[in-house]
Amino acid sequence: MSYQVKLQISPVYDLLSSLMAYSKCSKAFDLDNQWVKKVRNELDKDFMAEMDSLSLPFPLIALLIWRCPDNSNLDAVTNWLASLTVGEVFEQVSPFLLENVPNDIGTIKNDVISVFTQWYTKYYKDQELKIQKLLSQERDRFDDCLSNLGPQKTIEMFCNGLAIEEHEELKEVVLVPVYHTKPVNVVFDDYKGFLIILYPVEAPEENDLFPPDRLMRMTRALADEKRLRILKILSSGNRSFTDLVEVMELSKSNLHYHLSLLRTAGLISIHHVPFTNQDKYGIRAGVFDDVKQMLERYVFH
Incomplete structure (x- = not known):
């Protein structure tokens, strides 16, 4: 390294x-x-x-x-x-x-x-x-x-x-x-x-009756067709922002919004190359297992 x-x-x-x-x-x-x-x-x-x-x-x-x-x-x-x-x-x-x-x-x-x-x-x-x-x-x-x-x-x-x-x-x-x-x-x-x-x-979390913030971010991020499509596209490999603009046919500001929600939910990764504009997005390994575990932990415990 x-x-x-x-x-x-x-x-x-x-x-x-x-x-x-x-x-x-x-x-x-x-x-x-x-x-x-x-x-x-x-x-x-x-x-x-x-x-x-x-x-x-x-x-x-x-x-x-x-x-x-x-x-x-x-x-x-x-x-x-x-x-x-x-x-x-x-x-x-x-x-x-x-x-x-x-x-x-x-x-x-x-x-x-x-x-x-x-x-x-x-x-x-x-x-x-x-x-x-x-x-x-x-x-x-x-x-x-x-x-x-x-x-x-x-x-x-x-x-x-x-x-x-x-x-x-x-x-x-x-x-x-x-x-x-x-x-x-x-x-x-x-x-x-x-x-x-x-x-x-x-x-x-101060009250276990309410879902954790991270779980709420994950479920909100998943509750949108465009964001699910982005995840589907990224499942085939990492993509640049320009790639996603072309494939999704969204404005740059709209795509930024959806990527921001997916990122803060921890569902996607961003591979940042310092001092360049070569960042790429991908799906985080094991993240859907995390969603399942967090949901089950909240509901059943």
Whole structure:
């Protein structure tokens, strides 16, 4: 294997993912428009206006968190950022970015400190202990999987079917467990030689009378003719997005929607070749046995 995989656990990454869930308001996230509205009702108008006026560069912010000597808590990260001059921030990120460092990197640094500090106080602080306990449980699972399965299979298991293919320029993949952007993998591939992947961690089910979220995603994904046709096509082998557009005769946006539902349900895999546009989709091995087992476990236990 040409690359290594490492795990980083920090609530600061999840704080970042909560800002992404709030700012992007994607239908792919479990935390939907209703959650955004609820949070907005709890924020003061000045901070909402500040948030609405900014377009935060999330890949750059993830890189800054990764570069921080101590990213175990928000104070450590913001104090480190505050101590850096604009030139020092440039030196921290420029060797790692594929693109040029933004000209307004000093403004970005100040915006990150301001938004992160206020967002933590007004929203995230009340979530931190519960989420940190959830995220910290990933360490033992990661160590066990890595020793038994190796880097690529570990990534595929943790990222629900995301397979990172080898590439001569790829040296390291950093896996980061987060809660707020579940069930989506957020892949930051804006860097030289490595990737940062925010992967989703599910909270334990609180009531066994209700079906698990993963089972609901699976059954919803299967309850559509177009998505079943996609699975049928993929049963004969991996296909590129372009291949699927031609065969399915769907618009690109429509196909993206259906593939997103199949991916977050864990029914299909995506074989991602870093630094290229050569991704291919396939059916995950054994996934239909998983559907059967999860359904039987929920119904009969």
